[in-house]
Amino acid sequence: MAFPGPPKPSRVQRLLGPVGKGLVDLLYPRLCSVCQVPVDEGWFCGVCEGALPLVKPPYCMVCGEVYDGAVAGDFRCSNCSGRRLEFEFAVAACEAEEGARELIHKFKYERRLHLRGVLASLLMRTLEEPRLAGEDLGKWLLVPVPLHRSREVEREYNQSWELCERLSRLTGIPAAKALVRTRETVTQAGLNRAERLRNLRGAFAVMPGRPWRRVVGLKGRRVLLVDDVFTTGSTANECARVLKAEGGAEKVVVITVTRG
Ligand SMILES: [Zn+2]
Numbered sequence: 292m293a294f295p296g297p298p299k300p301s302r303v304q305r306l307l308g309p310v311g312k313g314l315v316d317l318l319y320p321r322l323c324s325v326c327q328v329p330v331d332e333g334w335f336c337g338v339c340e341g342a343l344p345l346v347k348p349p350y351c352m353v354c355g356e357v358y359d360g361a362v363a364g365d366f367r368c369s370n371c372s373g374r375r376l377e378f379e380f381a382v383a384a385c386e387a388e389e390g391a392r393e394l395i396h397k398f399k400y401e402r403r404l405h406l407r408g409v410l411a412s413l414l415m416r417t418l419e420e421p422r423l424a425g426e427d428l429g430k431w432l433l434v435p436v437p438l439h440r441s442r443e444v445e446r447e448y449n450q451s452w453e454l455c456e457r458l459s460r461l462t463g464i465p466a467a468k469a470l471v472r473t474r475e476t477v478t479q480a481g482l483n484r485a486e487r488l489r490n491l492r493g494a495f496a497v498m499p500g501r502p503w504r505r506v507v508g509l510k511g512r513r514v515l516l517v518d519d520v521f522t523t524g525s526t527a528n529e530c531a532r533v534l535k536a537e538g539g540a541e542k543v544v545v546i547t548v549t550r551g
């Protein structure tokens with residue numbers, strides 16, 4: 292799948308023609324998403340695009356952790372060997388470094404909602420994962436990791452849902468808020484694996500009322516669980532467990548913009 296650039300010019304822009312385009316460019320110059328230098332097209336300047344920490348093999352077949360060095364064939368990182376997980380595997384577009392980390396931070400904590408376009412384009416790269424290549428992704432479902440209501444009110448949007456929605460527009464894969472966060476959890480940082488599990492138990496449920504059921508069902512469905520960042524995988528794992536146990540999803544694959 293190609294790396295999509297910014298959306299095509301609108302009908303109004305096309306009607307305005309080159310003079311109008313020149314005017315629009317003058318008033319609203321297209322800027323690199325990372326360093327803000329003017330660019331002719333695309334989301335990035337050449338320097339920032341070249342510096343994107345894209346995830347490339349070899350990486351762990353379970354959690355997507357990039358391995359520095361040569362490994363022959365599939366491998367599991369030490370963290371994943373012997374670990375039983377509810378999702379099939381997780382794959383990220385970029386490592387959480389440099390430009391990618393900066394974009395996520397601005398998107399999440401500085402309310403730069405407009406960055407959802409470039410981040411969804413990056414996220415789209417995860418669909419090139421060879422294990423997804425043979426799949427009819429149009430029959431899958433994009434589901435965001437939910438935020439607790441109070442957190443969503445405070446942040447004004449759920450970053451994962453914004454990514455889902457954009458990715459859905461780019462790919463035609465349907466998206467639905469199939470999960471809900473039923474209670475607030477303390478931050479996962481600094482907790483060990485057992486503590487993370489305890490912290491997350493009962494924190495998610497399938498959306499009550501299931502308004503999304505009218506459009507698409509979860510039962511027997513293959514799900515792409517979407518989040519901005521994948522760190523330890525505890526949250527993704529608990530979401531996958533609920534999607535399968537409560538929602539009857541057949542399998543869950545986790546896709547994120549970055550791998551922390
Ligand atoms: Zn740049």
Ligand SMILES: [Zn+2]
Nearest residue numbers: 351354368371
């Ligand atoms: Zn791993």
